[in-house]
Amino acid sequence: MTLSWLQIVRLGLVQMCIGAVVVLTTTTFNRLMVVELALPAMLPGFLVGLHYAIQITRPNWGFLSDTKGQRTRFIIGGMAVLALGGFGAAAGVVVLEQDYVWGLVVSLLAYVLIGIGVAASGTCLLALLATATAPERRAAAATITWLMMIGGIAITAGVVGQFLDPYSPERLLRVVGTVVIAALMVTTLAIWGVERGVVTRREPESTPFLQGFREIWAERRARIFTFFVFLSMTAFFMQELIIEPYAGLVFGYTPGQSTSLSGLQHAGAFVGMVVVGIACSALRIGPLRNWVVLGCIGSALGLSSVAALGNYAPHLPLAPAVIATGFFNGVFTVAAISAMMAMAGEGRNAREGTRMGMWGAAQAIAAGFGGFLGTAAADLMRNFMDDAPAFGTVFMIQAVLFLLAAWMAARIIDSNRPTTENAGLVPGE
Secondary structure: OOOOHHHHHHHHHHHHHHHHHHHHHHOHHHHHHHHHOOOOOHHHHHHHHHHHHHHHHHHHHHHHHHHHOOHHHHHHHHHHHHHHHHHHHHHHHHHHHHOHHHHHHHHHHHHHHHHHHHHHHHHHHHHHHHHHOOHHHHHHHHHHHHHHHHHHHHHHHHHHHHHHOOOOHHHHHHHHHHHHHHHHHHHHHHHOOOOOOOOOOOOOOOOOHHHHHHHHHOOHHHHHHHHHHHHHHHHHHOOOOOHHHHHHHHHOOOHHHHHHHHHHHHHHHHHHHHHHHHHHHHOOOOOHHHHHHHHHHHHHHHHHHHHHHHHHOOOOOOHHHHHHHHHHHHHHHHHHHHHHHHHHOOOOOOOHHHHHHHHHHHHHHHHHHHHHHHHHHHHHHHOOOOHHHHHHHHHHHHHHHHHHHHHHHHHHHHHOOOOHHHHOOOOOO
16 A cells, blocks of 8 residues: 555644744744844854754664664654754753853754754655655655645744744743644654555665665765755755844844744745646646756845845835745745655665655755855854845855756756656656
8 A cells, every 4th residue: 555645644744843843943043042142143053053964864764764664663753852852942042041051052962852853753754755655646745745844834933933022031931842742742643553554665674774875875866866955955055044133133123023034934935835836746837857947046036135125225125035035945845855755766676765864964964054154154244244235145145056056957857857757747858
């Protein structure tokens, strides 16, 4: 048996819960450290980079689930660790206000737990989707689960933004505690029993991890796609940790308003994903490569608008440019994830978890590098110029990276694309 549509939606709920916890690190906690606590943007950039660096273990988790089976236990266990890390990160913000050293210690431990939780639960979830989803449903499954994750991010950012004002440390702990407990409960209920009865393949347990990884890395398509994931995700994540401080410092947004702004950005991404999912899978409009390129170019234009508003028209609303950027981020994301899901089932059998782990590790490294690069560049620029041009310079650097990613996508996805059946491409591309 393969996954039914209902089971795919249930797995999407798990992805939604992962996003709901992780978004707190890149929005609320980041904003509070930079604006309310007046700490360098490099600090939350380093912490988020740390949790992404920990995710270099994703291939190990994928390989374990390939060989041990029972991916459900890795998903629930990883979510429990993630929930503990999310609440610990909120506690770290509170302690930082009183004692910098101990606050830093608590934050470091919390972000390590977040990285482990995301690596274990996220990798094994995507591996289960790749192994148990019928080939003709893979693109739709990728779209559904990613849309649900973005939906969870948008809802969490918006709701937390509403309940966080007026800000207090006690209110922060209550709100975050509610979010992480709800995420763990929903994950357990959603995943329970799904894996039982579906057809999955297992790698022989006698195969060492390094041998299995080398065999996957030797696959040319898998290796080239890894490089593309790294470049594009570096561009994607550079904005994540600076958009809220930018809104607060240049446009005067409150913590709740800037968190809600992030929610609007993710809502825009949600709409972009829906558009591409319908266009590629149902209407068969255009090849997948063109949607990836469009998403990259549109993201570059959106970021240019965000930078221009701060420099030339700070009296105008920031939200439309942020929403537009989110929309094209969503266009790019769903096209790239659809290709990733389809390619995970290609090549050597019973290695879906290892492939997803390898690409997930490339994404995580790029996310950490991009996030840290964005915050470090913002801090550096602010030493030489005002806030608006400093942040604007970083947004423009990111726009250039998106254009480079578009060029790479046009070359690589054109000649190394998934099949029409699996990825929803138009025949005769």
